[in-house]
Amino acid sequence: MVRGIAAKRLSRSIVTGATTSSLRSRPAARTKAARSRCPAPNRKDTCTGRITAWFHCLRDPNAPYCGPGFKLDFPQSAGNCAACHLPAAAEAAPYDTDPNMVTGVGRESVACDFCHKVWSVMLDPSTGSPYPNTPGVLSFELRRPPAAQQFFAGPYDDVAPGDDTYVPLQNQSQICAPCHFGQFWGVQIYNSFGEWLASPYSDPVKGQTCQDCHMPHRGATLPARADKGGLTRDPKAVFSHLMPGATDQSLLQSAAGLAIEASQSGPLIHVMVTVSNDKASHHIPTDHPRAIYC
Numbered sequence: 001m002v003r004g005i006a007a008k009r010l011s012r013s014i015v016t017g018a019t020t021s022s023l024r025s026r027p028a029a030r031t032k033a034a035r036s037r038c039p040a041p042n043r044k045d046t047c048t049g050r051i052t053a054w055f056h057c058l059r060d061p062n063a064p065y066c067g068p069g070f071k072l073d074f075p076q077s078a079g080n081c082a083a084c085h086l087p088a089a090a091e092a093a094p095y096d097t098d099p100n101m102v103t104g105v106g107r108e109s110v111a112c113d114f115c116h117k118v119w120s121v122m123l124d125p126s127t128g129s130p131y132p133n134t135p136g137v138l139s140f141e142l143r144r145p146p147a148a149q150q151f152f153a154g155p156y157d158d159v160a161p162g163d164d165t166y167v168p169l170q171n172q173s174q175i176c177a178p179c180h181f182g183q184f185w186g187v188q189i190y191n192s193f194g195e196w197l198a199s200p201y202s203d204p205v206k207g208q209t210c211q212d213c214h215m216p217h218r219g220a221t222l223p224a225r226a227d228k229g230g231l232t233r234d235p236k237a238v239f240s241h242l243m244p245g246a247t248d249q250s251l252l253q254s255a256a257g258l259a260i261e262a263s264q265s266g267p268l269i270h271v272m273v274t275v276s277n278d279k280a281s282h283h284i285p286t287d288h289p290r291a292i293y294c
């Protein structure tokens with residue numbers, strides 16, 4: 001049962017495709033206790049809430065170690081956190097937007113109007129990934145409509161340019177890249193995109209996009225209400241926006257393969273547990289370093 005080896009409990013990362021053996025898992029009870037002391041944010045929190053929790057966690061002497069903290073080292077700097085976490089607010093000042101100071105619609109974090117105003121992403125042609133030190137909004141080209149008009153960049157190629165416009169990037173993993181790849185002064189922090197790119201899952205024919213796994217189809221045939229102009233479509237063209245992550249039980253249960261072999265010699269039973277990352281397309285865990293520390 002894969003649930004018993006929840007990714008965050010593994011003591012080291014499982015690299016895509018590799019098979020590892022004898023992985024130790026932290027005792028479940030300890031991990032659970034640690035989580036309950038740490039004000040771990042739940043899925044519905046805003047990103048700002050999560051970042052505040054992160055700082056709180058670092059300052060609470062009873063909280064477990066949750067990794068390094070930007071504000072501990074640079075208390076006077078706003079940092080670049082908002083470039084990915086609060087992109088609409090950070091667009092005008094990517095390195096000068098303190099998440100705790102953002103008000104109004106900018107607090108909406110990664111919202112509809114951000115992703116559906118993306119026109120293109122800037123990637124380094126020699127690597128296929130975003131350039132270093134250009135997280136989030138620094139690697140997106142966005143489009144804005146003229147006053148009193150609408151603009152929605154969408155995934156359907158039969159939509160004539162107008163308020164709604166087809167943008168092929170919407171169907172590609174590359175739209176996720178600027179926020180799911182972060183390299184700063186030679187140090188890789190976030191890299192689910194880079195890991196995916198290096199894996200067989202990035203094959204344009206046989207592979208799978210981020211959307212295929214994180215925006216799973218649920219059988220819906222209407223991308224918008226029929227009385228608002230929504231046209232019936234193939235359910236495979238309607239992507240949910242669930243974005244399940246490592247707290248999603250069913251995603252985790254289908255993430256890794258587990259094989260257990262036991263043999264007895266005298267009074268001893270030898271158990272060999274093999275965990276293989278055969279379904280995640282990137283490392284387990286991936287992206288935020290806290291996934292490994294906490």
Ligand code: HEC
Nearest residue numbers: 050054070079080081084135179180181182286287288290
């Ligand atoms: C390159 C874009 C990017 C930048 C810059 C960035 N983040 Fe993140 N952050 C993400 C993404 C994507 C996730 C979600 C992936 C994950 O949880 O593994 C995330 C998750 C987090 C989480 C949740 C981790 C968890 O396990 O729940 C915290 C806390 C966080 N970031 C804090 C920060 C802080 C503080 C900064 C600034 C010092 C920052 N981030 C800068 C992209 C970014």
Ligand code: HEC
Nearest residue numbers: 110111112115155170171172175211223237238239240241
């Ligand atoms: C993280 C970026 C992101 C956010 C936030 C986001 N979308 Fe999407 N949306 C996408 C992508 C990517 C697709 C296309 C998926 C594909 O075709 O592979 C899409 C597809 C759609 C579609 C076409 C039908 C479908 O479901 O595939 C509609 C309509 C839509 N989004 C509306 C919204 C609305 C409304 C919101 C806010 C509630 C929203 N989106 C938030 C990225 C986003």
Ligand code: HEC
Nearest residue numbers: 046047084085087110175176179210211214243244245246
């Ligand atoms: C503008 C930046 C941005 C873009 C674009 C973006 N993400 Fe994220 N994503 C984030 C941040 C920030 C978080 C962390 C949110 C939080 O912890 O509250 C996150 C979290 C996630 C998570 C983890 C959710 C969880 O519950 O742990 C998944 C999965 C994810 N994103 C997938 C995607 C996919 C797939 C795409 C492309 C279709 C995408 N993201 C595009 C910034 C972005």
Ligand code: HEC
Nearest residue numbers: 176180192193196209210213245246255280281283284291
């Ligand atoms: C073949 C399916 C598959 C594809 C393709 C895929 N993922 Fe994942 N993803 C998973 C699974 C399974 C997990 C849960 C295990 C883990 O954390 O690695 C996951 C977890 C995540 C998380 C959550 C990390 C956390 O700690 O909360 C993020 C963020 C994420 N993926 C981003 C991406 C991005 C961005 C892409 C595309 C570049 C992508 N994934 C492509 C299956 C996939």
